[in-house]
Amino acid sequence: MKNKNAPGEGPPKDPAIEAETDALAQLVDAIFRRMPQALAAVVASPASGPWRAIAARGRQESSFAAGQSLEQPENAWMRELGEPAIDPPPPENGALRLRQPITLRDGSFFGNLCLVASRADSVADAGLRDAAGVFAELAALLIAQSRRSAEAEARLGNEAAAAEQRERFVAVLAHDLRTPLSTVRALGETLSIAPERANLPRIAKILLAAVARMASLIDGVLDLARARLGGGITMRWQSCPDLAERLSQVVEEVREARPGQQIDSQIRIARAIDCDPTRLQQLLGNLLDNALTHGARDRPVSIVAETSESELEIRVANEGAELDQETRERIFEPFWRPKGAKRPDGLGLGLFIVEHIATRHGGSIRVDSKDGSTIFVFSMPVSRA
Template identity: 45%
Template sequence: MNPVYGVLQAAMDDSNESIARDVAAIGRIGAVPSMLSVICKNTGLGFAAVARVTEGTWTACAVQDDIQFGLLPGGQLDVHTTLCSESRTMRRPIVVDHASTDPLYREHHTPRIYNIESYISVPIILPNGDYFGNLCAIDPRPALVSDARTLTMFTLFAELIALQLESENERSATEAALLSERTTAELREQFIAVLGHDLRNPLAAVGATAEWLARRSSEPELVTIGTRLRATTRRMSRLIDDVLDFARGRLGTGIGVSLAPVDDLPDALGHVVTELRDANPQRVVLEQIAVDGRVYCDRGRVQQLLSNLLANALTHGAPDQPVRVVVSVDAGELTVCVSNVGAPIAPPDLEKVFEPYWRPATSQPGGGLGLGLYICSQIVNGHGGTLSVSSSVETGTCFVARIPVNDRV
């Protein structure tokens, strides 16, 4: 369904808020007063109105009152005393030139209640087929309103009002969407600030305490606590990094990659392996890092890439099987391969693994946010490389990142 139509349909309930919204919408259509004035002048009728009509309510949205009928915008009549209600039921116009002599309406309650002789009412039907109300006019004197010219004028005016209502609601919906986007962007920026400062600062303090405890070699229990606490703070820091990168990417700035010459990539990646090995002492991680000489890449981002891939393998791999890390450079291309043995990824899921927040159905609670592999794909894309995955019972699961690392400055 068109969202504009959803707005229009939502507007047709009988709550005070909905009624006021529709009265205001008609009030914003600048041509309506002129239409009502033209109707009165061309028909000789003294009262014309745009009415919002539902099964339970009749509400004047705009009026031209030259006979002191006494109804203002927002004023209501008992819908069951009006001919507009019958027009709504039939979804066609009702036209009366002289009620007291008309075979259908001389005994009708509406002309008697409101002391009217001439009457015309044409449905206002929205472009999606919903019934908004009626364009109507009345007078206590008889008048010729059943001629084709008058009915055509009313019909055209009713169609114009319906189109203007659609346009007005489309504008309101667009403004609401823009406001929502603006609010969301502001909240996202605040969220980034909280993650980047209000969470990192206390986490840094905890990390410093963990390092201090881990160095208390004379007190083994404190060393154990410190080591575990350090691993936990590093894992939390990685999660914050992932969420920050994801939020910045959704803001449109993308995940930043700054290429620079790097001479110590083996040490940098070796540090990542050591950190995760220490955090998972019960697991075996076998690494082979063969990178000679200078490469051009974002050192920190490549570390983050390996960290996320290795953390993913440790989380989903069989606990009694090793995880393998192989890093090499050949012909100006850095290859990072992380593999594990365990339950394979189902073929339909292979295309989903790099989507944000995706996690396999077999994931255990607390296994992460489902952003790690998405961040990996963005880091690789930022370097102009590729990231692929293969998975089977025979060979296990293997993620391979290929990144050009020749001098592109």
């Protein structure tokens, strides 16, 4: 029979703690089956904060319950540290109170195994103390085993999630590369048989766009690998006096690519910034792409970039449906997309890379979504000094 927490305590949320609790509950059950003289058995521990009964059994309704606090003065004997001790019997009931420390394999103190038993004689009491020592050692073994099991399950879960993520990544990458590759192949075949050269400029422009799309996908994969393996994405630091011009160039390129979309831009940077300007262009481009993809098509997207005495701040906002809590919490994860996303394909690396660019600049990125508007705010120091 499993001991549950006392009302109001709630079940443990950590699977490892829950496994420990179940194992220790089975231990105190076993103590009661093997030791008929036991009146109460409690595993007392401060592992999760104040001292409480991790597991408990008693033969009376007023006995200890799993989950209850042990901070009361009458339970002080359960909270004492050091060598095991047999307390003198209380004169009113003649019961024996015994405390045995539970020491884990790494030498750390977990808590005490506390027993209240009927007093018999000195021989029986000594035997009870020896048994308590054995049960305390068994408790340490059960805790270690439950923790190993929980860690193994967590690793298996992480590996399964990683495997699923890798499969999805490969499938999406193959899908996204297929389209520009098909374009390059079709135009190459056209060039091989076309006698006239009048369409060469148009064909060249389409070819370059397809190659740029493939290069962008490959760069995203490389940035993902650099962010997760080794020293993070590559950075080329410099003092950049023309960052405003570089960011304005990104905005103009996006406007040209999406002529029907209103993009309002206010870029006020009148000083040199210690940064990797190419990475900040990438950051702004990714934020703009996200805003244009997920925002309302008939509403403007706004960009504001400005400096204070010590910080550069870039804000990108769009109007449209507000982000729910799960999306706000997971939006910077790679490959993750909210249900009903407007663009179900794609690698889903844009905002993940944005967060890493922000971190590498010693800055931060956050998202706020309310009143029909979503805004991403990036900030960083203007100087590395």
